[in-house]
Amino acid sequence: MQEAYLIAYSMSYTGDSTHYFIWYEDTQGRNRFYSAEDKLAEFWTEADAKQQIKILGMQYINTVPFDAERLDYWLCTGSRSQIYTDEQLDTEFLLDFWNLFDDAAYSLGTTLPEPPGADACYEKLFRSCDAAAIMTDPSARNPALSENEIAIIRSVLKSGFELFWNHTEIIRPEEQNGRE
Numbered sequence: 001m002q003e004a005y006l007i008a009y010s011m012s013y014t015g016d017s018t019h020y021f022i023w024y025e026d027t028q029g030r031n032r033f034y035s036a037e038d039k040l041a042e043f044w045t046e047a048d049a050k051q052q053i054k055i056l057g058m059q060y061i062n063t064v065p066f067d068a069e070r071l072d073y074w075l076c077t078g079s080r081s082q083i084y085t086d087e088q089l090d091t092e093f094l095l096d097f098w099n100l101f102d103d104a105a106y107s108l109g110t111t112l113p114e115p116p117g118a119d120a121c122y123e124k125l126f127r128s129c130d131a132a133a134i135m136t137d138p139s140a141r142n143p144a145l146s147e148n149e150i151a152i153i154r155s156v157l158k159s160g161f162e163l164f165w166n167h168t169e170i171i172r173p174e175e176q177n178g179r180e
Helices: 046-055 068-077 091-107 118-129 131-136 147-166
Strands: 003-010 018-025 031-033 039-043 059-067 168-170
Touching: 003 046, 003 068, 018 046, 031 091, 039 046, 046 059, 059 068, 059 091, 068 091, 068 147, 091 118, 091 147, 118 147, 147 168
Parallel strands: 003 059, 039 168
Antiparallel strands: 003 018, 018 031, 018 039
16 A cells, blocks of 8 residues: 655644645656645644545555744744754754755656755755764764855745745545546
């Protein structure tokens, strides 16, 4: 049975506004979102999303939280307080959103716009979360990023955030018969 996760995408500063997305691996081995036409299928409640997983014949595994409010605050204000934890850049937070938005773009049949230098920035974030890289180079855990690299990461994540904003549709499970 195909495994499915829920993404709990939270924008709590606008009230209790966590929405849920179904996330799974497709037949090409790529992570993707359950989608319909040019929209990511968004569910009001976790129960609705779990019901849709059953309708799709998938097995629910876990719900993964994403603090979109924190990301939005950084994207809007540039406040470094949102991307640092205990004096260290929260590379896992940034990498998780980058991957999430990349999966969303893939699900919609597009790619995230990435300025020159984005691949090198992604690699630094990835190495900081990779145990093997940290074992061979402990400085990889807290990479030194230039202002330009921070701007590149911010640009990519802003594009992903806008993609999410512009390409979601709240649905009910019973409306999804036959969609994917």
